[in-house]
Amino acid sequence: MDATAPDEHRQASLSQNAHLGVRGRLHHFTWAWFTLTMSTGGLAVLLDRTPHKFRGLITIGTIVFIFNLALFLCLVTAITIRFLLNPNALRRSLIHPTESLFFPCFWLSMSTIILGIQAYGVPSSGPWLPVVLRVLFWIYVACTFLVAVVQYYILFTGEHLTIHSMTPAWILPVFPVMLSGTIASALAADQPPDQALPIIVAGITFQGLGIFVSMLMYPLYLGRLMGDGLPAPDLRPGMFISVGPPAFTCLALIGMANSLPSGYNFFSTHPYSIEVLQTMALFIGCFLWALSFWFFCISAISCINGIGHMVFHLTWWAFVFPNVGFTIATIDIGTQFQSQGVLWVGSAMTILIVIIWCFVFFHHVNAVRRRKILWPGRDEDKEG
Known part of the structure; x- marks a missing residue:
């Protein structure tokens, strides 16, 4: 056999790819692209929640929110074109051991849009918008719970993953339904009592589901780190996903x-229970915040150690979204304790999130x- 044949084949493949058009590139447009919109939407929500606002900040936040809506529509259009041009691509994307883990990012993007509508739409709209958000909340809960069940079932019965390949991305299928609690915490205040209470009960129920499934995943993650060391430098930004569950649970409870x-x-029959529950939520939130902070420190040190060896992957957006939850949780704790020091830390973290997003x-x-x-061969849909 000619020893130069593989090289010639590789050169021919590269030459063919060099002329790849928009249609060919869209064939590799994966669910991981929605990490962009979940992070941009999260940034918009954070700008609304930051404690030390300057004149025009809400306008900037509104622009970011609208920009995120435009991005989301573009991404939905692009991935729809991919599936229309390649009829089997949708099914393959949902069973692929890597790409399928990013399907929940679509729903996480939806959660930030709902939160953004609450933050920027409700204050300037009529009473009809809270009703719309209430309907969206229940649809979101139903769909994301279905995702959490079906996607894990597919992962359990499809191409098996090994503990040596374990990353915090294994948490992602339950992440969207976990954010039901975060959405409930934002929506409930503008709902009538007979609607607010069911929303809060659903929120605490599915927030609990999400944090407990995450807690079941953490030992596997830590075992993988102890046994095999840190992930490759390119994949280390994904370690920040572990920051998200305790952080979002903290802010949701409060x-x-x-x-x-x-x-x-x-x-009405237990009037003092609200004060008790608020106190419990705050102190349990501090408990969870510490876990989130520990994961943040481990992830940050690991990424700093890998600087110079990193090549961009869409998992880099994990620098933003989980840390949005961590920042808002810090702000909420500072607000409850009426601590200006903690609130200024939250404002400084907000500035850092903006810089990291850019x-x-x-x-x-x-x-x-x-x-x-x-x-070809450079996205989450690659084989092998």
Whole structure:
């Protein structure tokens, strides 16, 4: 056999790919692209929640929110075109051991849109919008619970993953339904008591589901780190996913406790229970915040150690979204304790999140331009 044949074949393949058009590149448009919109939507929510606002910040947040809506529509259009041009691509994307883990990012993007509508739409709209958000909440809960069940079933029965390949991305299928609690904490305050209480009960129920499934995953993750060491430098930003579950649970517990309808139903006969639950939520939130902070430190040190060896992947957006939850949780704790020191820390973290978002967005655009992603063999749909 001619020894130069593989090289010639590789050169021919590269030459063919060099002329890959938009249609060919869209063939590799994966669910992982929705990490962009879940992070951008999270940034918009954070700008609304940051404690030290300057004039025009809400306008900036509104622009970011609208920009995220436009991005989301573009991404939905692009992935729809991919599935229309390649009829079997949808099924393959949902059973692929890597790409399928990013399908929940679509739903996480939806959660940030709902939160953004609450933050920027409700204050300037009529009473009809809270009703719409209430309907969206229940649809979201039903769909994401179905995702959490079906996707894990597919992972359990499909191409098996090994503990040596374990990453925090294994948490992602339950992440969207876990954010039901975060959404409930934001929506409940503007709902009538007879609607707010069911929303809070659903929120605490599925927030509990999400955090407990995450807790079951953490020993596998830590065991993988102890046995095999850190992931490759390119994949280390994904370690920040582990920051998200305790952080979002912290802010959800505090928010839902503060939105409990006083004088209604159970709380009319147990009037002091609200104060008790608010105190419990705050201290349990501190407990969870510490776990989130520990994961943050481990992830940050690991990424710093890998600087210089990192090539952009869409998992870089994990620099943003989980840390949005961590920042809002810090702000909520500072607000409850009336600590200006903690609130200033939250404001400083907000500035860092904005800088990191700009950094990742620049590298994202540059990676597309330089064919580092959206290219054969370089995206989450690759085999092997």
